Amino acid sequence: MTSLLAAGPATRRRRVSTRVWRGLTYLSLILLMAPAAWLLINVVAKAWTHWQWSVLWTQLTPTGGGLRDQILGTFILMLGVFIIAGTIGVFAGIHLAEFARPRQFSGRVSGPLRTASDVLAGFPSIVLGYVGYVALVVGLGWKLSLLPALIILSIMVIPYIAKNTETSLRQVPTGYREGAEALGMSAGYGLRKVVLKSALPGIMTGLLLALAIACGETAPLIYTAGFSNTLPHSLTGSQFPYLTYMVFTGYNSPETQYHYLAYDAALILVVIVMLLLVLSRIVVSRTQRHSESSRSTGGGGLRARMRARAQKNEPLLGITGAPPR
C-alpha cells in the first residue's frame, strides 16, 4: 500500500513536508523547554549551595544578613493588591460581563471601557511607575512608600482580574441565569447567589495569577516604593522593602554576601509564584469537576476525542444526534 502511494513526486513531497512539520513542532517544544528547565535549575542550584534557613528570619544589614523584612514586604504588597485590585477588578469584570450591552447589539457602551481595560493591560509598567512617582510620590508628597506602590501595582493588575472575571462569568451556563429568574429571584440576588457563586473558582484563579504578577514586579516599584532594609510602620513617608529589588541590585553589588542574597530572593520568588500557580491549578481542577461541560484540554488525539465523546454520549462524527432539518 505504501509503495503504491509513494509513486508520485507530489506524494513524496507531501510526506516529507508533514515529517518536517512534525519535527519542527517537537523541536520548538524542546527549544522552549530547555531554557525554562535551565533557568529553574540554575536558580535553585545557585541559591541552594549557599542556602541558610536563617535568611527567612533575620534582617538585612549593609553587609549581609537575611531577607525577613523583604519577604514580609512582598507579602504585604500582595495582600494590598489582593484587596484593592481584587475588589475593583472583580466589579469591573462583573460590569463587562453582566451589565455592559453585548457586543453584537451595540459596541458603543462596552466598547471604550473594554478597550481601556485592554490598553491598560498592555501599558508599560515602567510608565505607570513614572506616573506614580510624578503624581503620587512627588505630587502628593507621599515620598517613596507603600501606598503609592500599592496603588500603581493595583492599577497594573486590575485589567487582568477584570478580564478573568468577565471570562469566567461568561462561562456560567445561560440555564443557570434562566433558572434563577424562573425561580423568582431578583436579578441582583440571582447574580450573587447563582452566577457569581458558580463563577467564583474562575475568579479566584484570576486573582491568584494577578498576585503572581504583583509579587514579581520590579520596575514600577523602584520609583514608588523605593527600598529599605527594614519594614516601616507607616503607609506613606518611608521607603518599603520587597524581594525583587534585592535580585535586581544584589547580583552586581560589591558585597559578596549580596550575591547569595540575590539568588536566595530569586528562589523565594520562584517558590511563591509556583505555590500560587499550583493553588490556581487546584481551584481550576475543582471547577472542572463541578462544571457542566468539562471540555478536555490538551491531548487532542483521535482516540482521546473518541473517549471524551463516548463519555458524553455523543456520536463521533456528529451525524446522528440532532434531528435533520
Add this chain to the structure above:
Amino acid sequence: MTAVGGVAGSVPATPHAESVGKPPLPKRVADFARRNEERGWRSVAWVAVILPLAALVFAITVLAVKASPVIGHNGWYFLYGRTWTYGNQGYGGGPGAEFGAWAIIWGTIASSVIAIVIALPLSIGAAFALTERMPTWISRPLGFTIEILAGIPSVVIGLWGILAFAPWLAKNVYPHIASVMPDVPVFRYFRSPTGSGEGLLSAGIVLALMIVPIITSTTRDLFTQVPPLPKEGASALGMTDWEVANKVTLPWVRSGIIGATVLGLGRALGETIAIAMIGGAALRIPSTIYLPFTTIAATILTQLDGQLANPQGVATLAELALVLAVISVAVNLVARLIVNRTGRVGAPVGGA
C-alpha cells in the same frame, strides 16, 4: 375606575398590609435591599469599570503635562536625533543638553521585533506539539511548565540571563553565527564583534522566552477549541498533518493568534528590568546585533534616578515615557482593528 367612597387613605392598599400593619424595620431594610440589590451591583460595578479608563487618561495626562515644557524645545529632533546628552554640566544637566532619542526608540522596536520573530513560530509549533501530537499525561505537565515560565518574575529571568544565559550564548553560539555570515548588507549585521553577551540579540532572545508562554498558552487553548469535525473531515479527505494544520486549524484561530502575539508584543515593548540587566545600557544603535543597546523602558529606569534634581531631565524622560505609551497604545488598537476585521474565532459547529 373610580373610588367607591370613604376617606382616601383609610382603605388599605392591600389586604396583606392591613393584617400586618407596617412591617418591622429589619424586614423593610431587607425588602429595600432586595429591591435595590441589582441597582447596587450595577452602580458599584460601573464605578469599578470606569477606574481603568480614568487611570489610563490620568497617566497620559500626567505624562503630557510633565513633558510639555520640553516638547517644544526638543521638537521633532527628539524622534530622529541621535545625540543624547544632558549638557556640558554633566549628569545634572545644563546648557548644551541635546535629546535625540532615535537610538532608544530603535532599540525598543528592534528588540521587540526580534522577540516576536523568535517567539511566534516557536509558540505555534509548541502549541501544536502539545495539543495535536501528545497524550495528555505528557502535555499536562509540559503545559504547566510553560505556565510557570509565564509566572517567573522578569527580574529572575534577567538574573539568569545576565549571569548564565548571555555569557553562554556569547561563548558558544554567537561566534559560530558570526563566522558563517557573509559580508553582504543585511547579514553583515550578524558578523563579529560578538561582544560579551550583553546586547541586542541576547535581550531579544530573553524577551522571546518571556513572551513565548503568553502566545503558547493562548494558542494551545485556541487549538483545543477548534471543533474536531473539520479536522477529521480534512484527514478523511487525505490531507497530511501539515495540510490539516496549515489549511484548517491555523486559519480557524488566526485572529486569536494575532491577538496573543500583540499581547506579547506589548509586554516586550514595555519590559524593563530584564532589558536593563541584559541590554548593556548603551545609548546608541549597536554596530552589530550582539552589542549593547537600550530601550525606552530601560532608559527611564536607569536614568530617572540621576535626573531627579534636574527638571529638564525629568521632563525629557516624561516625553520618552509618552512615546512608549503612544507606541504601546497604538499597537494595541491596531491589533483590535485586525482582530475585529478578520472576525472572531471561526464559526462554531454544533452550538457555542
